[in-house]
Amino acid sequence: MKVVSASAAVRHLLDTGAVRPGDTLLDSSSGIYAYALALACHRHGMRCHIVGSTTVDHTLRTQLAVLGATLEQMEPCSDLKLDQKRRVARIQEILTEHPDYHWMRQYHDDIHYLGYRDVAERVRQETGDVPLTVVGGVGSGASTGALARRLREDGHGVELVGVQPYGSVTFGSEHVADPDIIIAGIGSSIPFANVDHGLYDTVHWLAFEAALAGSVDLLRRHAVFAGLSTGAGYLAARWEREHDPARTVVFLAADTGHRYVDTVFARHREAARVEDLAPRTVSAPAELALPWCRMSWDRAPAPASAVASAGSEASVGSEASVAGGVRGAVTGPPHPAGR
Ligand SMILES: Cc1ncc(COP(=O)(O)O)c(C=O)c1O
Numbered sequence: 001m002k003v004v005s006a007s008a009a010v011r012h013l014l015d016t017g018a019v020r021p022g023d024t025l026l027d028s029s030s031g032i033y034a035y036a037l038a039l040a041c042h043r044h045g046m047r048c049h050i051v052g053s054t055t056v057d058h059t060l061r062t063q064l065a066v067l068g069a070t071l072e073q074m075e076p077c078s079d080l081k082l083d084q085k086r087r088v089a090r091i092q093e094i095l096t097e098h099p100d101y102h103w104m105r106q107y108h109d110d111i112h113y114l115g116y117r118d119v120a121e122r123v124r125q126e127t128g129d130v131p132l133t134v135v136g137g138v139g140s141g142a143s144t145g146a147l148a149r150r151l152r153e154d155g156h157g158v159e160l161v162g163v164q165p166y167g168s169v170t171f172g173s174e175h176v177a178d179p180d181i182i183i184a185g186i187g188s189s190i191p192f193a194n195v196d197h198g199l200y201d202t203v204h205w206l207a208f209e210a211a212l213a214g215s216v217d218l219l220r221r222h223a224v225f226a227g228l229s230t231g232a233g234y235l236a237a238r239w240e241r242e243h244d245p246a247r248t249v250v251f252l253a254a255d256t257g258h259r260y261v262d263t264v265f266a267r268h269r270e271a272a273r274v275e276d277l278a279p280r281t282v283s284a285p286a287e288l289a290l291p292w293c294r295m296s297w298d299r300a301p302a303p304a305s306a307v308a309s310a311g312s313e314a315s316v317g318s319e320a321s322v323a324g325g326v327r328g329a330v331t332g333p334p335h336p337a338g339r
Helices: 002-015 032-044 058-066 080-097 116-127 142-153 208-222 228-243 265-270
Strands: 024-029 047-052 070-073 132-137 159-164 202-206 248-251 292-296
Touching: 002 032, 002 116, 024 032, 024 080, 032 047, 032 058, 047 058, 047 080, 058 070, 116 132, 116 142, 116 248, 132 142, 132 228, 142 159, 159 228, 202 208, 202 228, 208 228, 208 265, 228 248, 228 292
Parallel strands: 024 047, 047 070, 132 159, 132 248, 159 202
Antiparallel strands: 202 292
């Protein structure tokens, strides 16, 4: 998914003269953005330097090496917040040493919205003039936000449903920890400027066990082998469709299932039947509880804890819960009731 975003972002930087061919693009990442940026750099003749999370695996290291990207990987660390802090600090050091490097800031620079416009065109072509509901995991917020913005330009009553993990500041679930594995790619422990809260009509929060059931069912029922954020999005999409059958529901599948073979698919016997799962409806983040909740967000602004302020740590590009595989690493102070 991130390839369309990174590629259009790099193209835009070149077209506007912000960078020149051969320059070095830099960002911190734990996963698919690093690969996407490396592909985009390779395609557009740029150098790519990644400050990688401790969770960057052998497959990704190999892909980056083939593409000529350089990777600095953080020391093994089970605390994702510490891992993130170290990456943020390292980015600052690198920028001091190499002021000519361009820092991509995928969580904060809205050039990452650009690439999804073509995807939105295609969705519109394939679905026609029906009322659409778009469902997708929210990490940086660029994919769901860009699709909704573009599709709403045609004015067909597009609804946007964001999918979140527990323990994320983005929509105020930081006070509820998921005791299991973090769902890679969605949520955050710091504010991201690229999330435009006012675009979302509804938010679903799903725990690992529910997302696992979704991923397993998606493979069995639809032959789609996708990751945990997709499994979570699929459950939310099923629920939205069942409760408003007049609408066409489109959901985003960000990554494939390969990196979840052991942690998710090998545990398929533990998966609940998706028919037996349903969200609890809540009216404020303070009421959130595991394993699945749904709330009308009604295009409300960001909760206080998710407001990105210029110059704060939040303006530093990095991801938090985006790193998968560590138990209960994202915790935080209780979120005030309401929003
Ligand atoms: C697996 C996965 N799902 C969902 C997302 C969320 O996408 P976005 O950053 O566009 O909100 C990401 C982003 O990195 C991801 O890696």
